[in-house]
Amino acid sequence: MSRKLLALDLDGTAVCDDYSMGEETKKAIAYARSLGHILVFVTGRRDVDMLTMGRDQWCVDYHLLNTGGKIFRCRDKVVLYNELIEPKVCKRLINHCFQQGLQLQIYSGLTWQVTCMTEQTMEYAKAVGVIPKVIHSLEETDWQNGLEGFMASSDWDGVAKFIDAHLPQIYYINSEPGCIDIMASRVSKWNGIVKLAKHLGIRHEDIITVGNYYNDIEMIQYAAVGIAVANSLKPVKEKANYITQKDNNHDAVAEIIFRMLNHEFDIE
Structure with a gap:
């Protein structure tokens, strides 16, 4: 064989x-x-x-x-x-989520950040054994070098609509009910x-x-x-x-x- x-x-x-x-x-x-x-x-x-x-x-x-x-x-x-998401796209998506009060989960390596905490996210964090850092501004992320990806759950529909309308460089896919993974378009x-x-x-x-x-x-x-x-x-x-x-x-x-x-x- x-x-x-x-x-x-x-x-x-x-x-x-x-x-x-x-x-x-x-x-x-x-x-x-x-x-x-x-x-x-x-x-x-x-x-x-x-x-x-x-x-x-x-x-x-x-x-x-x-x-x-x-x-x-x-x-x-x-x-x-x-494959990283290019910096200008990261900046635009993160800023939009802050402006609209949408939860966005930000990932790069073992770094896990969220724009706001929800009960669902905290429950999952306890299962993982790692609590994500809640950030309050774009400057708290390392977006200048690009990021590996994002996830949206509780506010996924609002995040998805913004991507559809303004960010062709990235796309999203349902990875489980009520959750989307967001990555570069070639991924x-x-x-x-x-x-x-x-x-x-x-x-x-x-x-x-x-x-x-x-x-x-x-x-x-x-x-x-x-x-x-x-x-x-x-x-x-x-x-x-x-x-x-x-x-x-x-x-x-x-x-x-x-x-x-x-x-x-x-x-x-």
Whole structure:
């Protein structure tokens, strides 16, 4: 069998609803890696969001964070690629949110800032174990060098409308109900996977992607083999080559790896 690149969405796919990872999934990932296959978490999460996984975040070879905008090699903690939102766009979006009283979450590396705090954000922050800094002016951010991305939840519709009307350099996508991730226009999970595959010399025929939500559709559609876990949304399943019998809470990834190693996803 040729070396495969198995790109796994995290939330709703590789981890359970409580952010934990099943034991069978961890064992399967370790075994596939021992055979030389490349395992990747590809997610809308930022660096700070990965903290919910503890040591389990390092069970794969690479992280594709920020919806594919940042490629991070796990073995030596090296960033191989990082697509930033250009400074003038950051400045305009942040200023608009301050002027309109909209909550905007600002991310760059492990830096997490918010223009205002909400109960929803505080609840999530406690789960992550990191409390974001509430800022009151543009000058408190490092926008001059560009930023990795933004997120909007409670005020996402107001933020989205401003982006639609004024900022073609960025776009947003629903990563979960009532939440949008915001990134540079060239960024997507699939584009990040293609960059990593090229870097590693992996053929398109050997790329397998797995997801469950709207932001996974493109990578499922364009991979050699696109897989939807059993709990996926209907539009995701419609684009998939295979739908697992198990869901994210019952080691769907272990099922996929078993079938991959059994040559069921080989394309020649």
